[in-house]
Amino acid sequence: MFSKITELDKMVKQLAEESRELFTRFYSFDISTSSLAIPKEMEDWVKERFGSLERVERQRIVSIKNKFTGEQSLFNELRLDRPIESKSVIELAELKERKNCTFCNPETHTPADTFGRIKGDYSITAGNIAKYASYHSLIIFNEHNPLEIKREGIADYLRTAEHWFEEASESRGGKLHKFFLWNCLWRSAASIIHGHMQVTATEERYGKLEVLEKVAAEYQRAFNASYFDDLYRVHKSLGLASENKGERILVYLTPIKEKEIFVISRATKSDEMADTISKLLRSYLDLGVQSFNLAIFPLGAYHIVRLLDRGSLEDRNSDIGALELYAASVISTDPFKLAQVLL
Numbered sequence: 001m002f003s004k005i006t007e008l009d010k011m012v013k014q015l016a017e018e019s020r021e022l023f024t025r026f027y028s029f030d031i032s033t034s035s036l037a038i039p040k041e042m043e044d045w046v047k048e049r050f051g052s053l054e055r056v057e058r059q060r061i062v063s064i065k066n067k068f069t070g071e072q073s074l075f076n077e078l079r080l081d082r083p084i085e086s087k088s089v090i091e092l093a094e095l096k097e098r099k100n101c102t103f104c105n106p107e108t109h110t111p112a113d114t115f116g117r118i119k120g121d122y123s124i125t126a127g128n129i130a131k132y133a134s135y136h137s138l139i140i141f142n143e144h145n146p147l148e149i150k151r152e153g154i155a156d157y158l159r160t161a162e163h164w165f166e167e168a169s170e171s172r173g174g175k176l177h178k179f180f181l182w183n184c185l186w187r188s189a190a191s192i193i194h195g196h197m198q199v200t201a202t203e204e205r206y207g208k209l210e211v212l213e214k215v216a217a218e219y220q221r222a223f224n225a226s227y228f229d230d231l232y233r234v235h236k237s238l239g240l241a242s243e244n245k246g247e248r249i250l251v252y253l254t255p256i257k258e259k260e261i262f263v264i265s266r267a268t269k270s271d272e273m274a275d276t277i278s279k280l281l282r283s284y285l286d287l288g289v290q291s292f293n294l295a296i297f298p299l300g301a302y303h304i305v306r307l308l309d310r311g312s313l314e315d316r317n318s319d320i321g322a323l324e325l326y327a328a329s330v331i332s333t334d335p336f337k338l339a340q341v342l343l
């Protein structure tokens with residue numbers, strides 16, 4: 001079996017007919033070679049940096065697009081070469097600095113929701129001081145360091161989030177849409193170091209989720225099959241998916257950014273997925289991930305979890321540019337290499 005995104009054409013060719021048809025239904029892709037002329041003066045530097053002139057002068061580029069959602073990722077062979085390997089967990093002094101941390105004293109230093117606070121064994125809720133939904137709150141972890149991730153902690157944060165959602169829905173007196181998110185450390189847009197998740201409950205579906213909902217409904221109508229079940233089958237046929245306690249884990253073929261994982265679950269509440277989510281986060285930390293975004297939301301009969309890596313805490317440049325915002329995503333992690341270490 002080939003297991004590199006740059007050999008996707010060969011992998012697809014080797015699929016059984018039914019799997020190949022399903023792949024082609026979901027994805028279009030293109031593998032092209034771009035050319036460069038390296039001036040003499042640059043040759044030594046190029047050889048030292050990339051190993052050979054040939055590799056730089058003729059670069060393979062893979063573009064893959066989900067035909068239903070429009071999600072598209074671009075992979076350049078040169079960027080994919082770094083091996084994915086375990087690194088030691090970072091020791092940043094800032095992660096231990098609790099002295100001026102308001103979230104270490106949430107009951108006196110954060111606002112409460114009007115319906116009060118919900119306390120878990122490892123977390124407590126707070127109203128978000130600057131909301132972007134009428135119901136927008138925080139699950140503040142008892143543990144300051146967000147990279148101290150334990151299964152019982154994750155289960156408790158999610159249980160507390162579910163209780164908050166019930167309270168919010170009851171307080172509103174109607175059906176609301178649930179969205180849980182975790183921005184971990186500053187690369188991911190978190191403004192506070194202390195571990196915390198955010199929870200929103202809205203009357204209207206978020207636009208991007210509405211689009212995904214429409215895609216799934218139209219797929220069901222057109223093919224009399226579940227979009228998410230078939231999305232899993234495509235990933236499974238390429239060795240990019242596995243199951244953990246009923247949750248289907250996909251190393252996503254069209255990641256928005258690095259190492260994107262897409263989980264499809266039949267759980268009715270998010271805390272039922274605590275085992276899978278904590279395992280994935282533990283694997284992330286083992287791979288040296290320092291900052292990540294996690295989103296959890298129900299969609300139809302499923303709960304979906306999306307998780308991705310936002311890069312090194314020491315990087316000063318952002319990982320998201322105009323191409324990501326308006327066109328397609330540039331990705332440096334090969335999903336096939338990631339699947340080998342993660343699944």
Ligand SMILES: [Zn+2]
Nearest residue numbers: 101104144194
């Ligand atoms: Zn703290």
